[in-house]
Structure formats: C-alpha cells, structure tokens
Amino acid sequence: EKEHKGDFHIEEAMEWPVLDLKLGQVSGLALDPEDNLVVFHRGDRVWDENSFDSKFVYQQRGLGPIEQNTILVLNPSNAKLLHSTGKSLFYLPHGLSVDKNGNYWVTDVALHQVFKLGANDKEPLLILGVALQPGSDKNHFCQPTDVAVDPITGSIYVSDGYCNSRIIQFSPNGLYVMQWGEETSPGRSRPGQFCIPHSLALIPDLSQLCVADRENARIQCFRLETGEFTREIKHTAFGRELFAVSYVPGGLLFAVNGMPYPGEAESVQGFVMNFSTGEIIDTFMPLRKSFEMPHDIVASEDGRVFVGDVHAKAVWKFVSAEKMEHRSV
Numbered sequence: 001e002k003e004h005k006g007d008f009h010i011e012e013a014m015e016w017p018v019l020d021l022k023l024g025q026v027s028g029l030a031l032d033p034e035d036n037l038v039v040f041h042r043g044d045r046v047w048d049e050n051s052f053d054s055k056f057v058y059q060q061r062g063l064g065p066i067e068q069n070t071i072l073v074l075n076p077s078n079a080k081l082l083h084s085t086g087k088s089l090f091y092l093p094h095g096l097s098v099d100k101n102g103n104y105w106v107t108d109v110a111l112h113q114v115f116k117l118g119a120n121d122k123e124p125l126l127i128l129g130v131a132l133q134p135g136s137d138k139n140h141f142c143q144p145t146d147v148a149v150d151p152i153t154g155s156i157y158v159s160d161g162y163c164n165s166r167i168i169q170f171s172p173n174g175l176y177v178m179q180w181g182e183e184t185s186p187g188r189s190r191p192g193q194f195c196i197p198h199s200l201a202l203i204p205d206l207s208q209l210c211v212a213d214r215e216n217a218r219i220q221c222f223r224l225e226t227g228e229f230t231r232e233i234k235h236t237a238f239g240r241e242l243f244a245v246s247y248v249p250g251g252l253l254f255a256v257n258g259m260p261y262p263g264e265a266e267s268v269q270g271f272v273m274n275f276s277t278g279e280i281i282d283t284f285m286p287l288r289k290s291f292e293m294p295h296d297i298v299a300s301e302d303g304r305v306f307v308g309d310v311h312a313k314a315v316w317k318f319v320s321a322e323k324m325e326h327r328s329v
C-alpha cells in the first residue's frame with residue numbers, strides 16, 4: 001500500500017519576471033495590506049566601502065538624495081508596477097515595513113533616520129533621528145537597519161544598527177520609551193547581545209519581536225512589552241551571517257543567510273522554520289540568477305515568499321508547492 005507523506009517545499013515561481021526587473025540595490029521588502037509587494041531600493045546609488053568615514057558619517061551627501069522613486073509597489077503575481085513614491089528623500093535606503101494602515105516605515109543608513117510615509121503623501125508623517133548625524137541616544141541612531149510597528153499597540157521598534165547594538169521602542173507618536181541590547185563581548189555572544197541587529201520580525205499573536213542578529217548568525221526573540229530575551233534560533237546551516245527574518249501568522253519563520261566565506265561549506269540560501277520548535281523544515285535558492293547578498297525576505301500567509309538582494313539587484317518570488325512524496329511500504 002502506498003503511503004503519502006505531505007512535505008512542505010518551496011520553489012522559485014518561474015512566471016515571476018526576475019530578469020526583467022530594473023532595480024537598484026534592493027534593501028527592503030514588505031507586503032502591504034492588499035498583499036502587494038513593496039520594494040525599497042537604491043536606484044543608481046550604492047553602499048560601498050567609500051560611503052562612510054571611520055565615524056560613520058556619510059561621505060556622498062554631495063550627490064544629493066536619490067532622484068528615482070525608491071519605494072515601488074508591485075503586483076505580487078506579475079511584478080507590474082502599481083505605484084511608486086519616495087523620490088528625492090533618501091540617500092541609502094535600508095529597512096522597510098508597512099503598517100496595517102498602509103503607511104511605509106523605512107530606515108536610511110546614510111541619514112541615520114527612520115521615516116513614516118503615508119502611502120500617497122510626499123511629506124513624511126514622522127521622522128526619528130537627526131539627519132546625517134550618527135549617535136547613540138534617544139534621538140540619534142547609527143545606521144539604523146529596520147523598523148517594525150506593533151499592529152495592536154502602535155508601538156514602534158527600531159533595530160539600531162550597524163554601529164549600535166540595540167533595539168529601541170518608541171510610542172505610537174514617536175516618543176522614546178525604552179531600549180535593550182548591548183554589543184557582543186569578545187569571544188562569545190550572550191543573550192541580548194548583538195553584532196548588527198539587521199532585520200525585525202514582529203509576532204503580534206505571541207507578543208514577541210525576533211531579530212536577525214546578523215554577524216552572530218542567529219535569530220534572537222524578545223518580549224515586546226519588556227525587551228526580555230525569550231529564545232535564540234541558531235543552526236550551523238546559517239553559516240557566518242543571518243541577514244533577515246520574516247514571520248507568517250500560523251507559525252512559519254523565514255530567513256536568509258549570507259554568502260559563505262572562502263572554503264566554508266554553508267551555502268547562501270533561504271530557510272523555512274517551524275517557529276515554535278525552531279527546526280528547519282525546508283531550504284531554498286533560486287534557479288534563475290543566484291543569491292549574492294540576499295538582504296530581506298517577506299512571506300505571505302498564502303505561501304508566497306519574496307527575497308530581495310542588494311548585490312544581485314534582484315527580487316525573486318518563491319511559492320510553496322505541496323510536494324507529495326510517494327513511498328511504498
């Protein structure tokens with residue numbers, strides 16, 4: 001008698017025109033309330049080794065803000081451009097999230113600021129941080145990487161950043177509430193220590209915030225109300241760097257890691273994990289082009305997964321395919 005074993009498996013959606021998308025460095029992805037894909041990209045601007053001085057001050061402000069629209073809203077089935085905004089505002093786009101009212105929340109690592117933009121407004125509704133001034137107090141970030149908004153309380157969480165090691169909570173109208181985190185002590189990384197808190201996944205039903213702790217190649221999760229450490233998810237398959245994390249209601253956690261260092265075994269790929277056990281249930285990589293620096297990942301409840309890559313300047317789409325394994329017993 002044949003035994004059917006349903007397997008969770010995702011694969012690249014070949015109808016998605018990955019080769020035709022004319023994008024700059026893709027730094028952030030999100031899904032809006034209509035499940036459209038929102039892309040945050042850098043147009044013709046790049047982040048390279050000349051972008052900052054040793055004090056993390058942006059060196060290319062003479063170029064002015066990026067003239068192209070940096071926020072693109074795409075049809076999630078065929079990538080058709082539905083809407084675009086965010087021109088002449090940003091220097092180095094980084095993180096992106098969309099709140100339940102359709103507002104765009106972004107970070108800019110050159111400006112060291114966090115912005116709230118209405119879907120159709122030109123002027124930002126809220127700005128946190130002081131333009132071009134890195135720092136580490138209640139109103140100065142240092143290359144902030146991501147921002148997430150609690151749909152229940154409206155609280156704002158900022159992962160700060162490449163040159164800080166903290167998560168900061170602000171009230172819905174942008175007042176500093178509290179922060180947690182510290183830099184990783186040499187030799188070993190303890191709970192609550194970060195080495196580039198790089199991406200946030202807010203889990204409202206469990207009242208938790210998970211952080212891609214990039215250079216510690218791990219995910220750390222915390223209580224939203226208190227910042228108390230709840231758990232770590234780490235696998236050797238992550239390799240040296242874990243760039244981004246995304247949670248889908250129903251209990252799946254998605255992540256992408258970084259390119260292996262020369263001679264190291266762990267390949268650059270996407271991961272699907274069972275949130276409650278932390279176990280990896282699937283891994284994936286594209287068939288067309290290859291991951292170079294997969295930088296953000298976003299997943300929807302109906303099993304669509306998008307990955308954006310800063311070096312490949314690409315966005316791939318993956319879909320969950322029920323792969324029925326037929327085994328004879």
Ligand SMILES: O=C(N[C@@H](O)C(=O)O)c1ccccc1
Nearest residue numbers: 025027047048049094295310
């Ligand atoms: O990590 C880097 N970049 C990416 O995260 C990114 O957001 O582009 C980077 C590191 C060193 C020099 C230049 C860029």
